[in-house]
Amino acid sequence: MTSESTQLNAVELEIARNRLTSVSEEVGTALIRTSYSPNIKDRRDCSAGIYDAEGHLITQAEHIPLHLGLMPTLIENAIAEYGLDNIKPGDVLITNNPYLGGSHLPDMCVITPVFAGEELVAHVATMAHHVDVGGSTPGSMATDATEIFQEGIRVPPIRLFAEGQLQTEIMALMLMNIRTADKTRGDLMAQVSANKLGSRRVLELIEEWGVQHFYDSCDALVAYSERRARAAIASLPDGKGSFVDYLEHNGVEPEMIPIHAEVEISGDEITIDMTETADQVAGAVNCSYAVALACASYVVKMIADPTLPSNAGLTAPINVKTRPGSLVHAQFPAPVAHGNTQTSQRIVDTILGALDTFTEGLVPAASSGSMSIITIGGVDPLNGEYYSYVETYGGGQGAGPEFDGASATHTHMTNTRNTPCEVIEREYPLRVDSYEIARDTGGDGAATGGSGLRRSLTLTRGQATVVAGTSRVTTTPWGLEDGGDGISARITLAEGDELRELESMSKLTVRAGQTVSIQTAGGGGYGK
Secondary structure, X not given: OOOOOOOOOXXXXXXXXXXXXXXXXXXXXXXXXXXXXXXXXXXXXXXXXXXXXXOOEEEEOOOOHHXXXXXXXXXXXXXXXXXXXXXXXXXXXXXXXXXXXXXXOOEEEEEEEEEEOOEEEEEEXXXXXXXXOOOOOOOOOOOOOOOHHHHOOOOOOEEEEEOOEEOHHHHHHHHHOOOOHHHHHHHHHHXXXXXXXXXXXXHHHHHHHOHHHHHHHHHHHHHHHHHHHHHHHHOOOOEEEEEEEEEEEOOOOEEEEEEEEEEEEEOOEEEEEOOOOOEOOOOXXXXXXXXXXXXXXXXHHHHXXXXXXXXXXXXOOEEEEOOXXXXXXXXXXXXXXXXXXXXXXXXXXXXXXXXXXXXXXXXXXXXXOOOOEEEEEEEEOOOOEEEEEEEEOOEOOOOEOOEOOOOOEOOOOOOOOOOOHHXXXXXXXXXXXXXXXXXXXXXXXXXXXXXXXXXXXXXXXXXXXXXXEOOOXXXXXXXXXXXXXXXXXXXXXXXXXXXXXXXOEEEEEXXXXXXXXXXXXXXXXXXX
């Protein structure tokens, strides 16, 4: 930060790590407690962190791996595009642009600069999945979108607040393009308020420490994380391996889409090359480069040392190569809504598969392979207002050499809670007919894979648009070391005695009395 910086001793470093991390955690808690939609206040589909003046990550709350892994790319690029010189005290920036490093359009990122006097010292940022941002379907998660414009309103880095004043015209423009305007406005203001709390906490630290010690602490935390990350990678076997796994649907139609990863560990660095992955596709399973980087960082932390601090130092020894215009480095105007929910999980599977080719006893079997998202939305005839139910469902965790996989849980790049059945029936014209573990869907082995879950939802009035997106319907989560594969996922539509099987990525209109059911895949088994 400055040439006068000094090193921290071990005690000072640990104090700084815990105090700064506690700020990130408090920001996340404040957002959850003040939000409007069940997707954030109940499911906790949000993340928070602190960044330095240029947008480099300092600390994060333990929220969603996908958000946490891509936010540094998005925030650094957003600040650079908006321009540091253009940021003033009291400003609040907002963006959801996937081509800058965002995920998909419902994930709005709110960035609050922190000024100590006239000096920009940090940023507090939150990302939250909003239940609607416009587009062709309620919930803004159309599987069959063929360009980004069908997925909702795309927001460049702009000021939501300018020098402390809400930009009412900006807010009005966004809300006019969103079905659930009241909930979206409430959730955005919850993000702004949570960030403001974080800013206050950072300034309290600076008042106690002084600006220079704050800078020294941030620098020391990043350097410490890089040292530990390099040491953890160096402890892994050197080697090189590759693996190919497949998505089974492009969002528009079934298609086996190869994701290729070549992984090389050399000393204290790891290189993950995905340049041979398929070109971006017609439907909404494309993802940004930042998603690929997030998946790579997650796998390294998972395999090398799960206790590694998550900041800019973690990614320093990780080299990720992608090809612009590919499935894992989508370019405008590719749709990206399900790059999060489907492709990120398959990227993780592929990187793990490549690592398994030259390591032993490190990699678990494949988990369910999808975040398994359901959105149901429309106009409730009871009050004439739009509603949007959004939820991702857990599945079976892949077993490891020393553990059975957990059942009905979120794995890898997702880490949300479920929406309680009572909340679903209170908030939406839906009835929860069943919600249970899909027993014995995990793969057999010395260690067994976890089972998926099953939930059935019946529309009680009116009609609604349903988007159901899962994976491993026509394929199976693979086992390792002769362990059995997990049982495939399944989506059905029922009315009375009629039952129709649906594709893994489906969009349909349902009417009152019809029931949509999803059974998520089980995890692979490990060992004979």
